[in-house]
Amino acid sequence: MALEHAILVSLLEQPGSGYELARRFERSIGYFWTATHQQIYRVLKRMESDGLLDVRDVPQERRPDKKEYSVAAPGRAALSGWLHEPIEPESLRHDLAVKIRGAAFDDPAALLHEVERHHRVHSDRLAHYLAGELRDFTGPGAPAPLDAGQELQHVVLRGGIAYERMTVVWLDDVLATLRRLGATGPHI
Amino acid sequence: MALEHAILVSLLEQPGSGYELARRFERSIGYFWTATHQQIYRVLKRMESDGLLDVRDVPQERRPDKKEYSVAAPGRAALSGWLHEPIEPESLRHDLAVKIRGAAFDDPAALLHEVERHHRVHSDRLAHYLAGELRDFTGPGAPAPLDAGQELQHVVLRGGIAYERMTVVWLDDVLATLRRLGATGPHI
DNA sequence: GCTTGCTATGCAACCAGTTGCATAGAACGA
DNA sequence: TCGTTCTATGCAACTGGTTGCATAGCAAGC
DSSP states (O other): OHHHHHHHHHHHHHHBBBHHHHHHHHHHHHGOOOOOOHHHHHHHHHHHTTTTTEEEEOSSSSSOEEEEEEEEEHHHHHHHHHHEEEEEEOOOOOOHHHHHGGGGGGGGGGGGHHHHHHHHHHHHHHHHHHHHHHIIITTTTTTTSOOOOHHHHHHHHHHHHHHHHHHHHHHHHHHHHHHHHHHHHHOO | OHHHHHHHHHHHHBBBBHHHHHHHHHTGGTOOOOOOOOHHHHHHHHHHTTTSEEEEEEEOOSSSSSSEEEOOHHHHHHHHHHHTEEEEEEOOHHHHHHHHHHHGGOOOGGGGHHHHHHHHHHHHHHHHHHHHHHHIIITTTOOOOOOHHHHHHHHHHHHHHHHHHHHHHHHHHHHHHHHHHHHHOOOO
């Protein structure tokens, strides 16, 4: 269950509430792990009752109070244990690829709009990541030299950038292929 | 539920038994979707009772009999309907990236073996995909010209190749970063 | 004769994650 | 004043997927 571990890493980097975690999962952590707020609240509750996390009620002005979570010693130990366990290299779950192969049994050209939409989303993500890299790591306002944590965050972000760049190039290839098939003849 | 659709695509490309599907999911379809045999048998049963698939008992010599599934008309219609629906661009679920960020709170150098192992797995997958491409699409024994279905299978395979190639390059980057951190000083 | 491995199918229990819904105070704009 | 958005938390029901286990025939090798 890697959500637990992703939460431990995120809370070690910076303690925060469930709501704040959910927003982080839409941004930086979300580069490589996603979670909804429901899932996060549930797991936080379980982790706290398991003694992995500490909670602190934080009254706030002009907005609802929040519960700030931080990592307790057993949480840190649990993360460390996980880090020393081997994990399976992940495999893809790529719906769009299923669709592309399925298009052979339908109209390939009908997929064009869908693929173009995915192309836009991945281009946007790439631009977003590149802006983040400039802001946090390579731009003039970035800290230099980076500490170990920042170096590791940067190399993970470079992975996200490489993934989005690769995906955009591949989707160009897919679009060209679909157009070629649509132009040269009917489908099966 | 994309497993249903992946099964429909696979059975349209070639009818087969649950066991054969499971092996395909370890190979070509598994480039972009994974499933265990238990999951496949269960879904096949449901799809058949929903009328999406036809079954045929096939007695075999020298090995147990099998049930050969093929796509019925409603199954084809269901696939077509899904192809015309938009889907969400997928997001990553990358455990290793969580580990890498987590290494800041442990010993970065301890991750080296793990990352090297992943590097080997992805290098092997890349070699495997490239061999498949040569065999089925670009080598001397490959059909030419390709039909629409083969063109689409090829473009999906090119996606898998691009993914593995990108991953191998990124893991080189990760290894260099971990070694640099291990060499220059202690962790947090 | 025994073990190992391959083909072939399946059940049962569990777990992670999604979807839909609910609540509630405060700010903000039409 | 009314609807919308943002912060903040949560429950309940469901679904998709994993894990562990079971069965059974046949082939190959020791």
